[in-house]
Amino acid sequence: MMERPKLVRWIIVLGLLHAIVACAGFLAPYDPIEQDRDRPYAPPMRVHVVDHGHFHVRPFFYQVHERQGSFGDFEEKKSTTFSLHFFVPGARYRLFGFVPSRLHLFGADGARLYVLGSDGLGRDQFSRILYGGQISLLSGLLGAGATLFFGAFIGTVAGFYGGWRDALLMRLAELFLALPWLYLLFALRAFLPLSVSPMKAFLLVITVLAAVGWARPARLVRGVVLNAKERDFVRAARGFGASDVYLLRRHVLPETRSVLLTQAAILVPQFVLAEMTLSFLGLGIPEPEPSWGNQLAALQQYSVLVSYWWIYLPALAIVPFFVGYQGLASALHVDAPTEKIEGRRGGDPS
């Protein structure tokens, strides 16, 4: 019971992080695919409060310009200041995918503020990280969800019914664990039609991820189910004439809950990472839609690697999420046995 507050704490942290990404449209000042061709690879811009010795109540910034005849060498043009405004109208977006809106947390008239710099086509890195997070996290969540669904289903069938079904499904699982999945993905991508719209590509990435990931949770679930179905109370229930469906629903599947939750907390970041790998290699979300993976793809070039440090930032964005999920997983792990013994055996009469 001591671990409960810890679990809650981690859930709150993760909830906040996800909320930030979910509200990308509102928090991001610009459309993530809009190009500003005069300002490629602009470094992160500074927000000032003091202009020529005068203090401004409203924070402001200076527009940056490339030095004449140079590339990527920016300087602030101090003649004009642009005040930062909050809750301003800007580019259209749909909050959570369906609420149309134009309201943004901050913005300015007449100039663009690159809080985290811009990429090679002059697109706002901050907006792209937020929007990219939507895609990366959603594919992580959906991928983990689908994997757990398939894994739980297959593991339960194998464990509960046993016999040839068990043998067949578990050999299949071993096969999937042994597959070099990266090459499998390459092969799958080669078979696809040429022009895949970003949305289709997204769904495809998730499907592919789920298709190759089910084996491990299936084996874990099978173990738990095998164990559970031999318990005395399950045997007793069976003796009283309970059907398979009843047994699974009331006695066996609840046993797998903690395993599944822990797996979920481990799998989500893994799938986010898998999506990033795929997009990094050009097999995931196509340009111009942002995802953390395809934003990092620019780093494949040595010149970008050594010249523009802010292109690394999407890699930093995943850190809090990973820490959050790891914390959640360990909290769940510690939490699980106590709950099982007290909750299942003693408290619940079923």
Added chain:
Amino acid sequence: MRQERTVYLHRWIRSELLLTFAALFLSATPTAAQQTRSNPESLIVPGEIGRTGGRIVVSLRAEPKTLNPLIATDAPSREVIGVMQADLVHIDRATQLTEPALAKSWRVSPDGLQYTLTLRKGLRFSDGKPLDADDVLFTIRACLDENVHATQRDLLIVGGKPITVRKVDAATVVFQLAKPYGAGERLFDGFAILPRHLLEKSYQDGKLAQSGALSTATNLWAGAGPYRLKDYTPGQKLVLERNPFYWKLDAKGNSLPYVDEVVFLFVPSADAQVLRFQSGETDLISRLGAENFSVLSRQAHGYTMTDAGPGLEYNFLFFNLNDLGEKVSPEIARKSKWFREVKFRQAVSAAIDRDAIVRLVYQGRGAALWGPVTPGNPRWVNTSIPHPARSLDHARSLLKEAGYSWKNGAAGDSELVDADGSAVEFSILTSSSNADRTKMAAIIQDDLKELGMHVQVVPLEFRSLIDRVSQTKEYDACLLGLASFDADPNSDINVWLSSGETHLWNPSQAHPATPWESEIDALMEQQLDTPGFAQRKKLYDRVQQILVDYQPMIFLASPDILTGAKNDIGNFHPSVLEPYVLWNVEQLYFRNEQARAAR
């Protein structure tokens, strides 16, 4: 015989003298000793007087496949062969004009059908065996032999008939053409004269195409170029040493080349090449991207980066104009109808922001293109081709004239629809390994979005991209680049002739599909056998104008040739023609040999 002996004696004395000198002052290797040849027919080349010694290290993107000039198609092989072989008449990479090479002079008959070439006297291959008219005859025979599959074979077929060669005496050969050849003696550039004494046997056994492996023993391979084979380590490097029998002298009569060894390292990626150059492991670098160029320029120490100006590479977007027959799906038929509409292609061209491509992709180190000839080829560019600025209004009015209209799309933006009401959307293929072209495609995608076109960019592995374009023809549009190997229209003839394999938008046609393609065919054939630059220029200007009018290729931009060299390398003058930095390898030298030896 007598003459040979005196040469030998002379050389021996010189070597002895220089050896002492070298031991005293330079502590260089004995092979670095200078040898002045008494051959009065050596070619004297202008330029800084250099000093002998040292080794130049350069990196190659891949291991060369062969040393055999007849079958080499890959760039690394061509680069290596370029420093090992020599041709009869050479195109000077700096002036882009022809200059005497193995042939000291040539004469053209008034009807333009006969070329009489006189070879230099006393020419020798790198193994010391003499080079004469028999070697020229052997080379041409081998090139024309269908069993050899020589890459130069097509060039030797002028007017549908192979060129014939006749030996007049040991130093004179006559080439007989069936029709006059417009580019004239440029024909002879790139025909490396092969050593008959080494290759005749394998030619007669039908094995000529197999000879020239990198592992060939050094005494079984020779050329008339400045360097000869010394050592090969598979997967690592190829070492060449100076050819003591080379036929060029500097203005003071010292024999060339100056540098003792040229080492080619096999470095697979462009970024790795940059790192090697930056760390001082290699002395020269070329084929640089703009971004790597600016990285190197910013941190330059001990080397200088040179922007040689726009090269001959042109990048372009083209639509699938193949006649796909009756059995295509209605969707492809609909797209095909858009692409065949000239106004559609013109509108796309008008909407593309070429200046943004040059700035964002090449960091300003390039030139926007409106026609196929780049500013790197000033002699042939048609200067009357307009350079219209980007105009969305013009693009919209062209589309309107062609029956297109706009409606409000699902996402609240305006969407271009054709006369039948279906939305205009297509995909652009690019090579996934070419970051520059992928970026161009992203810019074009954004440009065309403003016209209401939905464009997907599809990066594909290069080989499967070429397969789609030339074999299966399953694509909408494609972004590619071509680099002419010579600043002459003939080098791109396969791109413009409708029967050509690289006539990318509709390759290898039996009959020209459109009147303008047949006009281009006629003009290209005509310039092929028109002597005189002015006449040919007029014909090629017209070809350029037709290409601009009909936009089968939408020309985008041409990158500058970006190179770099260590500061102590003298006579470094990068050219915009291949090989960009090694074209005057025999004149390159190290200004400060001691500093180099100490390192």
